[in-house]
Amino acid sequence: MSEKSGAALEPMIGVAPEDVAVVPTGGEPSLWPVVPRPVLGVRIVIGVVLAAAALYAPFYFQPEMNRVLSQAVYLAIAAMGLNLLTGFNGQVSIGHGAFFGVGAFTSAILMIDYGWTFEPTILVSAVLTGVFGLLVGLPALRVRGLYLALVTLGLAVLFPRVAQKFVEGTGGVALLRPSRSEFSSLIDGLDDDQWAYLLSLAIMVVLFLLAWNLVRGRVGRAMIAVRDQEIAASTVGVNLAGTKVATFAISAAYAGVAGSLSVMIDRIADGTNPILYFQRSIEFLVAMVIGGAATILGPAVGALLLVMLRRNTENLIEGKEVLSPAIYGGALIAIVFVLPEGVVGGVRRLLARLGRRSVAAAAAARPPVVADPPPTTSPDDSH
Amino acid sequence: MQLFIEQVLNGIGNGVVYGSVALALVLVFRTTGVLNFAQGEMALFSTYISWKLTTTGMPVVGAIAISMAIAFIAGAATERTLIRPMEGRSPLNVVIITLGLFLGLNSLAQLIFGVDPQQMPTPFPEGSVSFIGDARIQKETIGLIVVLLLECLALWFLLNRTTLGLKLRAVAGNPDSARLHGIRAGSMLMLGWGMSAAIGALAGSLVAAERTGFDSSLMQTILVYALASAALGGFASIWGAVIAGLVVGIADALTIQYVDALDGIEVVLPLALILVVLVVMPNGLFGKRTVERV
Numbered sequence: 001m002s003e004k005s006g007a008a009l010e011p012m013i014g015v016a017p018e019d020v021a022v023v024p025t026g027g028e029p030s031l032w033p034v035v036p037r038p039v040l041g042v043r044i045v046i047g048v049v050l051a052a053a054a055l056y057a058p059f060y061f062q063p064e065m066n067r068v069l070s071q072a073v074y075l076a077i078a079a080m081g082l083n084l085l086t087g088f089n090g091q092v093s094i095g096h097g098a099f100f101g102v103g104a105f106t107s108a109i110l111m112i113d114y115g116w117t118f119e120p121t122i123l124v125s126a127v128l129t130g131v132f133g134l135l136v137g138l139p140a141l142r143v144r145g146l147y148l149a150l151v152t153l154g155l156a157v158l159f160p161r162v163a164q165k166f167v168e169g170t171g172g173v174a175l176l177r178p179s180r181s182e183f184s185s186l187i188d189g190l191d192d193d194q195w196a197y198l199l200s201l202a203i204m205v206v207l208f209l210l211a212w213n214l215v216r217g218r219v220g221r222a223m224i225a226v227r228d229q230e231i232a233a234s235t236v237g238v239n240l241a242g243t244k245v246a247t248f249a250i251s252a253a254y255a256g257v258a259g260s261l262s263v264m265i266d267r268i269a270d271g272t273n274p275i276l277y278f279q280r281s282i283e284f285l286v287a288m289v290i291g292g293a294a295t296i297l298g299p300a301v302g303a304l305l306l307v308m309l310r311r312n313t314e315n316l317i318e319g320k321e322v323l324s325p326a327i328y329g330g331a332l333i334a335i336v337f338v339l340p341e342g343v344v345g346g347v348r349r350l351l352a353r354l355g356r357r358s359v360a361a362a363a364a365a366r367p368p369v370v371a372d373p374p375p376t377t378s379p380d381d382s383h
Numbered sequence: 384m385q386l387f388i389e390q391v392l393n394g395i396g397n398g399v400v401y402g403s404v405a406l407a408l409v410l411v412f413r414t415t416g417v418l419n420f421a422q423g424e425m426a427l428f429s430t431y432i433s434w435k436l437t438t439t440g441m442p443v444v445g446a447i448a449i450s451m452a453i454a455f456i457a458g459a460a461t462e463r464t465l466i467r468p469m470e471g472r473s474p475l476n477v478v479i480i481t482l483g484l485f486l487g488l489n490s491l492a493q494l495i496f497g498v499d500p501q502q503m504p505t506p507f508p509e510g511s512v513s514f515i516g517d518a519r520i521q522k523e524t525i526g527l528i529v530v531l532l533l534e535c536l537a538l539w540f541l542l543n544r545t546t547l548g549l550k551l552r553a554v555a556g557n558p559d560s561a562r563l564h565g566i567r568a569g570s571m572l573m574l575g576w577g578m579s580a581a582i583g584a585l586a587g588s589l590v591a592a593e594r595t596g597f598d599s600s601l602m603q604t605i606l607v608y609a610l611a612s613a614a615l616g617g618f619a620s621i622w623g624a625v626i627a628g629l630v631v632g633i634a635d636a637l638t639i640q641y642v643d644a645l646d647g648i649e650v651v652l653p654l655a656l657i658l659v660v661l662v663v664m665p666n667g668l669f670g671k672r673t674v675e676r677v
Contacts, residue, residue: 142662149478151658153610154607154653282482285479285482286482289476289479293473323491323494324490329485329486329487330483332482332483333487336476340472
């Protein structure tokens with residue numbers, strides 16, 4: 001009985017049937033489940049606590065830890081980019097490491113060879129990787145699922161080789177290190193590491209809000225429709241090619257921005273390791289999946305979890321550092337087993353259950369307003 | 384001309400390797416519908432087992448056979464314990480699991496067998512025989528080709544001419560309706576993974592024997608080329624995978640020799656090949672057209 005008389009459905013009571021369909025669009029598009037009020041409350045509390053913690057963190061931790069947190073931030077941005085493409089649009093990419101690399105090298109080259117300051121290079125990276133993503137997205141129209149994953153995998157493997165061929169850093173290797181002073185804090189009273197973290201965080205918040213707005217609107221509904229039923233979506237007028245290519249470009253731009261930020265945080269753009277950008281791609285994918293694919297907070301949660309996991313497995317066993325990838329890989333498998341929908345998916349399910357229970361309790365406490373009272377009441381309700 | 388033939392032979396030598404790993408990928412994909420990114424690292428682990436057995440004085444062929452048997456059991460166990468529980472969940476979860484295996488197996492191999500390069504002895508006779516004109520072909524390469532052909536024949540026979548093969552294909556095509564026909568889908572899936580792990584073990588051991596020294600990075604580049612070959616061959620066809628492996632190998636060798644602009648980035652070539660093939664024929668060179676229903 002409880003679900004029908006839920007608090008969330010209250011506005012619907014007494015509304016004529018033809019108006020019912022309009023109601024959900026007042027707040028959210030009908031695609032999204034209506035959030036029960038207690039759940040909304042919990043969500044707001046969680047959000048405020050998280051925001052406060054994120055803002056306070058750089059002043060609490062040592063610079064070394066701030067760097068780790070900043071890495072989580074840029075990882076989150078890239079994972080969000082991938083989330084738009086894979087989570088919301090259903091195009092699997094294992095090549096976002098390449099876009100990340102393009103972003104990193106764009107920033108590094110502009111700073112070293114052309115004397116730019118760091119901050120404007122982020123914008124150039126975003127535009128450049130966006131265009132690059134557009135170019136990759138066009139042939140990707142013909143390729144789907146597994147094959148797309150493979151073609152993009154190729155991008156990630158290819159990138160370091162291209163970098164080695166065309167980029168010449170110190171000593172003739174594809175390794176660029178912009179000088180330390182280039183990244184100094186632009187605000188008095190903030191240390192360099194705090195500035196790097198807060199700047200990345202601000203960019204992340206903006207990009208996450210953009211993504212949130214994108215997937216809640218018409219474009220987002222088109223993206224999800226293409227993911228769920230491509231042919232059906234095209235029959236109701238969704239522009240398949242346009243949606244897919246645009247998503248690819250936006251997604252690539254996110255990874256590019258993340259790459260730029262990584263130059264500020266890690267102080268390096270590295271093209272010498274042949275599988276580094278393949279590993280990056282895996283990181284993005286993993287962060288997205290363990291955080292929760294097709295959720296907004298998922299990539300951030302997943303990125304933080306991933307960075308912490310890696311940091312803590314690195315020195316777990318003295319003298320057996322070679323084992324850390326094994327623990328890391330094992331942990332990934334374990335997370336997939338325990339939380340198949342990712343952390344955010346799991347929490348959401350928990351909250352939904354919580355919400356249902358509190359709604360049930362509220363409904364039991366007062367007489368139901370709906371026309372037909374439930375025929376049977378459980379013994380608990382009869383007090 | 385001499386140089387050209389030599390390069391082609393060179394390419395065939397590599398192509399056979401790509402083809403045999405692609406075969407394992409295709410087999411697992413055909414029988415279980417999963418793309419196993421850990422295929423290369425599973426093969427690496429088996430290769431280390433073969434090598435370890437040969438250091439105890441065991442003959443090479445026996446060592447490889449035992450390691451294939453171990454790989455078969457380990458592959459089937461992996462399917463049962465790690466992949467099966469993901470049935471009915473998002474395919475992304477399976478991808479994460481195989482990637483987790485990829486990371487884990489590689490570092491376990493380093494931990495158990497050390498990081499120093501090792502030399503795997505070859506089961507084939509040494510030396511080379513003359514081919515067209517003055518070009519010479521290594522006996523090892525001939526051996527690899529023969530082994531690969533035998534593998535293909537055996538697999539083709541198994542899949543297309545036996546009841547077991549029919550069951551395997553039925554489960555891959557539609558597990559539910561296969562179950563309704565009384566086929567034990569679980570056993571078939573385990574069998575698919577086991578066989579592909581054994582093929583990987585064979586491929587890995589032979590590749591390692593062909594090279595001077597191998598370490599834990601042995602399979603990483605090979606996996607990329609093998610994936611390219613599998614995609615080029617359409618992921619569904621055994622012969623397709625092998626022929627595509629040869630095409631990729633030869634094209635790669637010729638690019639290295641003749642196209643200076645791609646110096647150092649030869650890996651562009653298999654990718655470009657995949658892209659062209661997929662754009663023209665979305666189901667690969669040897670794939671079948673599928674009709675999609677809404």
